[in-house]
Amino acid sequence: MNPIEIRTVNTTRYVTPLREGGSLPAIAEADDGFLYVLKFRGAGQGVKALIADLIGGELARAAGLKIPEIVFANLDEAFGRTEPDWEIQELLRKSEGMNLGLHYLSGAITFDPAVNKPDAMLASNIVWLDCLLTNVDRTARNTNMLIWKRELWLIDHGASLYFHHSWDNWKEQALRPFVQVKDHVLLPWATELKEAGEQFKAIFTPERIRAILAIVPDEWLLAEHFDTTAAEIREVYEQFLITRINSSEIFVKEAQNAREALV
Template sequence: MTKRITSQPRTVKVTRYVSPLREGGSMPAIAEADDDFLYVLKFRGAGQGVKALIAELIGGEIARLLGFKIPEIVFAELDEAFGRTEPDEEIQDLLKASTGLNLGLHYLSGSITYDPVVNTVDSLLASQIVWLDLLLVNMDRTARNTNMLYWHKELWLIDHGAALYFHHSWNNWEEMAKKPFKLISDHVLLPLAAELDQVDEDFQAVLTPEAIENIVALIPEEWLCYDTPFEHPETHRDAYVSFLKTRLLNFENIIKDAQHAREILI
């Protein structure tokens, strides 16, 4: 995998609502922007609010830095008048609640969902993906919902909105940063992940404290002002940095627990 440099996402303006994607509870949609590209749009007014957008941004950009194939992430401006002509009342309410800055991922037209029965992933790539999801406490890479696509014969990772789930309450987050991720036993690739120790050595050399700070710095300040126990947006931002740094410092035990879970499965 090739290391990528983290850069500020582009900002686009949404010009056309194309169609809903009703697979998830957050009601994402395919939308067109003023650059004439299609995006999978994640709305700030959906059930999980800006927390899902923050998880998507942090998770996706960490994955990109580590060399995974990730659709381009953009900030997507939604005008307050955008939803007035939408005939579906539920979608209209969602659009009205999402005025302002949302998040989009480049739409991979023609992609095919990864199927563990049909598709194969080698041990190294499986270990790399499991490592990423251990770090992000991402519960949403299961056989039921793999959140992986094949596009142009390459495996792409999508949808990290369910990662970092502790931030929906921030209860005991400092302790959670140190603890194993028990839900990793449900990970679709865990049985194949035989090279976690080597991946840990490789990835920790790339995901430095400075790199973590740079990625978390991408979060728009306005997203850090909603539904937060922190008094200041920068304190909120610092908590994400602290969680990720602390987790990496405790990753030896986290990996051992995942390896034990794998042994039980195989």
């Protein structure tokens, strides 16, 4: 398959922090004239949150779900020197270099399960994908979904793939059910999980997974690893995802049981 292209922009103006995010993301302007929600490598979760956001976002896009354009956002060392907030200035200083940006959806509103009722197939697709990614951050308290132009858009997969915070037992974690699915905001509508899995298994081929992993910058992969190579780290991500896909009946059964208990 063709390589995936991710644009690189240079951040030119810090607009405003998004205080609701624990890692202090911000709206910023880039040299292409567009606004982006920036996720900073210097935030508490470090580059692993950026890696998870990039992989999760591009897997969602490959699955046909709505995702804002993801870009690499360079942060110059001079950027933010005039920022009066010391906490933000420190964050910007620690984030010099390549960060992650999502195209800002102006006018979008937060998904509200009391108002917005997704159809069963869409809900099932999102729940299945989040089970694959072990995404713990799609709850009623923090949906990480937006309604923009009457369509449902996914944002922020930084809390996914939490196996990479402890590499030693990744094989075991790849085979675990996703028990946190019981808190998934879309679980009540996810009645088509089996069908979702059938279509996603055809989409998430090893070739497609490798193409997505290929766009993750080596410097991010090596940021916290000093005794291995970027290729070896990519291989772990690849095998983790392939293993979970091939054994997806484990997390589908967990999700179905959680939904039955819920409804």
